[in-house]
Amino acid sequence: MRIPLSILDLAPIARGETAASSIAASVALAQRAEEHGYERVWYAEHHNMARIASSATSVLIAHVGAHTSTIRLGAGGVMLPNHSPLTIAEQFGTLEAMYPGRVDLGLGRAPGSDQNTMYALRRTPESAERFPQDVLELQAYLAGETRVPGVDAIPGKGSRVPLYILGSSMFGATLAAALGLPYAFASHFAPQMLQPAVEAYRRDFKPSAQLDRPYVIAGMNVIGADTEDAAREQLHAVRRNLAIGLFGRGQSLTDEQADQLLAQGAGLHVDTMLTHTAVGAPGQLADAVEGFRKLADADELIVAHQSSSVEARLRSVTLLAEAMDGVRAG
Structure with missing residues (x-):
């Protein structure tokens, strides 16, 4: 049995191309991946980058989902400091309602942007400090066990969309292990801490309702x-x-x-x-x-096919x- 293969798609906009052609290419890529037995395709949230068209991650997932049948689709990831947990629970709860059993939610702590773009998103550098608490709040919305009295994610409540922690440092490894969540390491662009982070995650992992043993996804090009x-x-x-x-x-x-x-x-x-x-x-x-x-x-x-x-x-x-x-x- 071959190791599960997945794809990270940044929806690149090539020189001379448009966002529309990039999105059409993402559809074609997901269809080809589905045809050849890939496990999932994830889209990464970036902002203010002239050559990346995956900023509205949930919208892109919805579009690709309508043109595929079986392959899992998700965020790799949503940069949670840019959003409220309720908003993301509603978005991915909606996606799960549209494509049952096919939706993943990878979560990152980095802003995915520069300081000016953080301002434009109405975020502050301190937003990242709430990441662990925001993950728990989001997880609770999706489980139908809200931590905010009287507030539910609709759609989203009870959907239990699976969460993944993304990272390129020891922070993500430690958090994923403590919460009993799968861990995806961004070694396709930040390779330095790959081995120590994976070792720490496997060593410290605590089983959870979502996952009973460690699960590592590693990125490569x-x-x-x-x-x-x-x-x-x-x-x-x-x-x-x-x-x-x-x-x-x-x-x-x-x-x-x-x-x-x-x-x-x-x-x-x-x-x-x-x-x-x-x-x-x-x-x-x-x-x-x-x-x-x-x-x-x-x-x-999880593979980034980098050809131009x-x-x-x-x-x-x-x-x-x-x-x-x-x-x-x-």
Whole structure:
């Protein structure tokens, strides 16, 4: 039996494309993932980022849900400090009512934005300090056991949408263990604390009504193509796009300018983010993914297919599934 594979989709807006085309690509990606037996597709909340169209996470999930049938869909994650627990309980309770048994709710503590955007969201830096209490309040709404007298989430009450704690540090690992919730580590862009965080989570885990044993989801990047050369060429484009997104200050830069950014120091930052990245043809993907699974001590892998074009991402989805099916068959 192959390890469960899932997808993290940031709904990227490629150069020259629109949010509408990005959302259409997300539908196609989820449909391809469903066809090839992926466990779930998650969408991450980001704000004020010119190349990411997943800011209204619950709306995107609702749209993709209407164009798929069986694959689980969810947030990976909702940045809870940006919202009231009641609002998120209502949103995901609505999604669960629409797509019963298919909805996940991953929760993150980071703002997913900069200071000015936090102001625009009417949040403060102190909002993150309430994260553990807000998780418990949200969980209670979904269980129909409200902590706020006289206030219920409708829809949402009694839906028990499964919660996941997201993180890239010891904080998330400790919280997930204490609450008995699954833990998803963001090693696809923040690899440094992966192993100690997973070890601490497994060691300190306390069973809960949702989960009786630890469950770890680890993130990695995949760039799969029919040949290694094609995959390496796509990796170069991905590195350029990351450099522009992180250091381009919102400018529309050429490939040559992106290469200059990489050479001037952005390359080190980008390559650190891409530490856990499988690049190549199917056989190489299978070896890299299996090696990462062991390193991460993961029960499930959530993959960001990073290729720059929609067609290349869809092909990567197919090739990885087929490669891992071959491992299972072998």
